[in-house]
């Protein structure tokens with residue numbers, strides 16, 4: 001039975017993979033940050049040694065885009081140095097790596113979906129740190145999948161879907177930005193894709209884009225959420241083009257899904 005280690009497993013994607021894993025015949029090993037810290041290479045080495053892991057799914061990341069502007073070193077420590085540690089350890093123990101990256105490696109100046117070969121040019125520290133992680137993995141490992149995804153939501157952790165539901169249920173009126181266009185993506189779909197990669201065991205290595213289909217703005221997403229809540233209505237969600245954030249965000253970050261569709265049946 002294939003053995004899969006999932007690192008950063010207390011985050012929203014890690015927890016969703018755990019849910020999806022219950023119906024699989026793969027052997028999963030889940031590690032929280034307190035059990036395995038990717039900035040600590042010695043611990044990684046010890047966890048991988050004699051483990052017989054076939055795949056490593058790296059869900060560990062510094063994901064607070066706003067805080068990364070001030071805490072840039074911390075973001076790079078986890079998203080770049082940590083990713084490099086994971087790649088080196090995977091290389092040492094011949095473990096295939098599935099690493100998660102982001103649409104924020106792009107600057108958002110395009111007006112059609114980003115392909116995997118488009119020029120990267122992150123415009124905030126989070127995106128820069130994630131891109132450095134991608135580059136380090138490519139330098140230190142051959143057997144890797146880097147999955148760029150976007151606007152994740154799930155039942156767990158902090159995410160836009162949960163924040164909007166909570167605020168609407170409080171009766172708040174929300175001003176939501178119309179300035180960014182992207183694709184909200186369910187962690188369940190991404191978790192199923194990750195599990196598919198492990199099960200198929202023959203998908204060509206490399207960078208993949210993975211998101212849901214279609215596109216919207218954060219305002220459009222919030223309106224859609226409001227429509228599905230009983231006793232709430234979309235009048236509680238108002239558009240704004242004046243939403244200020246510390247971190248610059250790409251105005252357009254749709255991902256081109258052609259490679260995924262061509263390479264992988266079922267997805």
Ligand SMILES: NC(=O)c1ccc[n+]([C@@H]2O[C@H](COP(=O)([O-])OP(=O)(O)OC[C@H]3O[C@@H](n4cnc5c(N)ncnc54)[C@H](OP(=O)(O)O)[C@@H]3O)[C@@H](O)[C@H]2O)c1
Nearest residue numbers: 008010011012013033037038060061063100102149151152
């Ligand atoms: N969220 C999005 O909208 C989005 C969009 C595109 C791409 N992504 C990427 O998708 C991946 C999963 O994101 P997510 O939304 O599931 O993130 P998340 O909910 O913030 O989870 C990240 C997890 O990483 C853990 N972690 C942080 N530093 C660590 C370290 N040094 N060693 C080990 N674990 C560490 C965190 O631990 P604690 O629980 O202790 O904090 C947390 O459990 C990330 O690579 C992210 O960059 C996310």
